[in-house]
Amino acid sequence: MVYSDNAPIPPSRVLDFLSSQRDLNIAMLNELKDIRSAILSAPFIDKQSLKNALIGGQYSPYQIKKIALDTAQTDVPLAVEGTSISWAVTGGQFTGLSIRLNSQQSDSIPLDVFKDWQEQFFQLFVTNNAQAGAVLYLIIGRDGAVATSAQRLYAQDVLLRGDFAAVVGVDKNFEAFNGNVGVGGTASLSYTVTAGKTLYITQVAFVCEAAVDANKDLPSAGGLSLKNDTLGIFHFRMGGVGGGGMGLAKPVVFTTGQTMIIYTHNWSDHACACYGYALGYEL
């Protein structure tokens, strides 16, 4: 039972009143003890340490929102607040992605142009184009800046291309093989780049070895050519005895709908097994 400050307490209820006051005092005392304990146990008396201690270590200074990009969406509201936000994409690209902060009337922030936001906000509106299988990660900080080194590595292209392809899972590796290529013949592979994608070839290699054991002791000269069949252009040719390979400092690029052909040549005087490789990624 609650008594107001002005109303007199009936004598028959005095014990009830004192009892409720005692319970309230005990509850307050326990809370003060918890706060004191938390402050004493925190290695540094700062805002973060105090929060961690008071909430039993359950407090997280950030959260990550994952948004599937399979379907195009416009200004979808996301009820989340924080003091910073940055972003990353797997299996897709930043182009076509944007957010607005706090209001649908706020200017749109294109995610392929900017890297992060470092001020208070209390609501998000997300817009994305359709990117099958891609996921947008929003890293939302609650107390100060969030470390976003991984996203910045992507944006600045610090990762080696091979590593990048492996991380985002878009690596494409091609092998042209023929176990019995006659003198002057070739093994070949053709691939037409998927609609909406661009193929980057970053490594090439070939092997040329005698097709039959009796000729294994002979030098097996061969070569590899990489052609853009759509444009009718050979990007390069390489050759050697037995095989060879190289990484390409500047990728060979095939745009959407263009056909890449790998030729592996038998330049020796006997039949050979020829293998040609082009390794890279597709975005």
Add this chain to the structure above:
Amino acid sequence: MTVREMLTNGDFNNMSQSPQIDGSLLVTLTKRNDEHIYKLWVTNLYQSNENVIREEIV
């Protein structure tokens, strides 16, 4: 989805092409985190007279 559609959609990580004795071309596709091997026997790949002879998933 057929193996030919996988090829069209770029839904693979590794592709190998090898001519066969019968004159067809064997196209083999594999994907990361997918233990299957997708095989396609075809003639005149990418040409107007392309002919898919057989598909197999192992």
